[in-house]
Amino acid sequence: MKRIYILLFSLVLISCGKSEKNAETAKKQVANDNSITITQSQFGSEKMELGTLTEQSFNKTVKTNGMIDVPPQNRANVSAFLSGYVKRTPLLVGDKVKKGQLVVTLENTEFIEIQQQFLEISEQLNYLKSEFERQQTLYNEKITSQKNFLKAESTYKTSLASYNGLQKQLQMMNMNPTSVAQGNISSTINIYAPIDGYVTKVYASNGAYISSSNPIVEIINTDHIHLELSVFEKDILKIKKGQQINFKVPEASNKVFKAEVHLVGTSIDTSRTITVHGHIENEETINFVTGMFVEAEIIIDAKKGQALPKDAVLEIGNNYFALILNNQKDGNYTFNKVKLDVGENNESYLEILNTEDFENKKILTKGSFMLHLENE
Incomplete structure (x- = not known):
């Protein structure tokens, strides 16, 4: 019976020993999952870099698109x-x-007809004017009837109206009425x-x-060009004169250009958008072409925050991580993977909200992604 108890006790000890060993192994595995060690040679060959949090500007924007255009008078x-x-x-x-x-x-026989009509009335007008003035004098002296005077007046004024109308037509046709009156017909x-x-x-x-x-x-005339942007009505109350616009011409360049909100439309069109007119900075130095499609962001608010370059951030599932230098010894670098609480972002940086986790810490700012892949 004693042998049985001794055997059972031994089995329990062995089982406990295995459990403790498995727990210790699991603990080491968790530690290994959160830390990565590389050599000086790896650090240099992968062109990795260390850095710290830096202050960056983050903008709240309204995204829109539109085109390069000119004023109606141009x-x-x-x-x-x-x-x-x-x-x-x-x-x-x-x-x-x-x-x-x-x-x-342009050429057309109708042009000749208008000139002929003007020439004919021009020739008649002097006679009709003289006749009108003669009848007026006779009427004033009670020599002629009122009927004759009114007829002469009507004929003269009707012809004068036709003369003035035809003269205006000739001017609109870029013709010289004086030349036509002299018989020069084209x-x-x-x-x-x-x-x-x-x-x-x-x-x-x-x-x-x-x-x-x-x-x-x-x-x-491209002496003055501007932006014509279409902003949806849900965003229009956020847009104010003087706000900065950053825009690209995606089909021509990746360069970001700057403009400023100059006018905001006051009516909504059928597509439920409002036109925003923007003045381009240094427009005279840029060879924009009217009709170019642009993608734009109107900055409606701005703030500053502590940030990391996007190259320093690992996106794993729905979480973000950075690698903090834990130890540098014997030519080796040991990094710990730390979860990030992120805020706003811009083209190059991501705002970090849990800054207390990174105080006085060196962070791998370049090469994080490659290092993560190698340790997957």
């Missing part, structure tokens, strides 16, 4: 007062033009550039018939 769709056939169009897309430069020459009219700028569109070619309602060329 854009001109050139058209003709009357329809006609294109006889000459010397401009190509990209050509620079000055205000008053020839854009297109079947063509010239259309001139109303502004300085560049030709961005040409809608007609030689021989084409152009209606008076259709544009012939588009000219844009």
Whole structure:
């Protein structure tokens, strides 16, 4: 019986010893999961770097998009007062033009008819004026009837109105009424550039018939360009004049440009957005093209906070970690993995809220991701 008790007691001791050993092994494994040791050679070859928390700026923004545009007065769709056939169009897309430069020459027999009408009335007007003045004198002297006087007055004033109307039409056709009155009649009219700028569109070619309602060329003056952004109505109360805008032209460059909110629209369009007008910083030094698509962020608030570079942060599942230098001895580096409580973020940094865990600590700011992969 004593042998049985001794045997059972021995088995219990062995079992307890194994349990303690397993617990110790598990404890070491947990410790190993939270610490990583590397050599000086590894540290150098992976170009790892140590650093500390730094103060960074974090912005609250409204994301939006839009385009590069020009003010309405800097854009001109050139058209003709009357329809006609294109006889000459010397401009190509990209050509620079000055205000008053020839854009297109049109031809139409209707131009001749207007000039003929003006010339005929011009010739008659002197006679009708003299007759009106003569009848007025006779009427005042009781020599002629009121009927004759009123008829002469009506004929003269009607012709004068027609003369003035045709004169205005000739001026709108860029023709000189004085020259036409001298008998110089032409079947063509010239259309001139109303502004300085560049030709961005040409809608007609030689021989084409152009209606008076259709544009012939588009000219844009890029001396002043701006942003036209579309902001959803849920965000519009956050937007104020003077706020900074950071924007990119994603199809052309990754560079971030700056602008400032200049005007905020007062009506919502059918897409439930409001237009925000922004002035671009140093616009004269940047070769933007009208119509370029932009992605923008309007800064509505800003704050400063302690932060780590995004390269220093490990994202594991829904948690964030950083590696703190625990020990540097015998050419080896030992790092502990510490959980982060994160706040705002910007393009390069992540705000750290649990800063007390990192006071006077050196943090692996470069190479964390590679080190984590090697120890997976």
